[in-house]
Amino acid sequence: MPIRTSRIVRSVVAALTTVLATTVVGLTGATAAQAAVNTSPNYLVVYNNNIENWLPASCADGLIWDRLITYIKARPLSPDIFTVQQVSNQTQLNALTQRLSDELPGTYAGQIAIADPGSMGYTSTCGKMKNQQTNAVVYRSDRFTYEAATRWRSDAPEDYDAGTGPCRNLEPTRSSQDRVHNIAVRLHDRVAGQDVSVASIHWPTDTWHASECADENIREADEAMDRLGxxxxxxAGDTNAEPDTAGWWNDGKGYGYRDPIAEKCGSRNCSSAYDTLNSRRIDFLLVKSGNGFSNVATVTETMTGGAYSDHRAVTAYVNY
Structure with missing residues (x-):
């Protein structure tokens, strides 16, 4: 009996050792998968989010943008491109690219629309953390070489208070409107051997009756893409306009753009699961000359473990 018991014990120990070794290997593989850059020449990992000036905890009112970074860190691949709106200034963009470089696989750089935006006129301690606002394109500098940029200002009606008149660039009014200063960059993808042009856009709000000029704003975005090639x-960005507003979405489709979220949900007007601000879908990732998508998602609060911005991020793997 002692000999038989000893054999049984040895068999159990050996089996447990095998299971534990397999588990460790599996966990190591999972960790590695969650800490990888995209090395494929066939597609890009793209994110877009209006970061609402990257609120610190003292001003966040429950909106903790760190949750989005934590979510991205748990994904299999880090972003190749990350378009952001309402970044405060060059200093904040530098802090963002440094943090992404420190916490994610890859090295990040960025181009901003205006390095030092004008004041929005807020006077509170936090200034709603929106006293300065503009837009930027963040990209992996270990994959892309920056080549060129173009900048332009979004339109609103000439009489923006009444919502009448032809569409004109929305210049600073009672407060700065540098948040509607858009930027597009052309990047050379050294992995794919191709050029990609990326725009980060922010169109005016309904305060300036901007929905009247949504079709003009998508036309100007397309012209910027044509300038860069x-x-x-x-x-990608915050349009402040739903897909059926002023025909802009149909115009974009006519210019050759595809909407990964719309293709996933099966309609221009998706269900509330795809809303990006309150009960509206106003944040978009649009792609021209692409060959389809995968891993398309609206990043909800459930996915991140809580709210991280007033706006939900959108993401997709975009094929060349």
Whole structure:
């Protein structure tokens, strides 16, 4: 009996050792998968989010943007391109690219629309953390070489208070409107050997009756893409306009853009699961000259473990 018991014990120990070794290997593999850069020449990992000036905890009122970074860190691949709106200034963009470089696989750089935006006129301690606002394109500098940029200002009606008149650039009024200063960049993808042009856009709010000029704003975004050229074109950002407003979405489709979220949900007007601000879908990732998508998602609060911005991020793997 002692000999038989000893054999049984040895068999159990050996089996447990095998299971534990397999588990460790599996966990190591999972960790590695969650800490990888995209090395494929066939697609790009793209995110877009209006970061609402990256609120610190003292001003966040429950909106903790760190949750989005934590979510991205748990994904299999880090972003190749990350378009952001309402970044405060060059200093905040530098802090953002440094943090992404420190906490994610890859090295990040960025181009901003205006390095030092004008004041929005807020006077509170936090200034709603929106006293300065503009837009930027963040990209992996270990994959892309920056080549060129173009900048332009979004339109609103000439009489923006009444919502009448032809569409004109929305210049500073009672407060700065540098948040509607858009930027597009052309990047050379050294992995794919192709050029990609990326725009980060922010259109005016309904305060300025901007929905009247949504069709003009998508036309100007497309013109910016044409100025830069490239094998792949991505326009992403906060339109402040739903897909059926002023025909802009249909115009964009006519220019050759595809909407990964719409293709996933099966309609231009998706269900509330795809809303990005309150009960509206106003944040978009649009792609021209692409060959389809995968891993398309609206990043909800459930996915991140809580709210991280007033706006939900959108993401997709975009094929060349």
């Amino acid at each position: 490239g094998d792949l074109k991505i326009v």
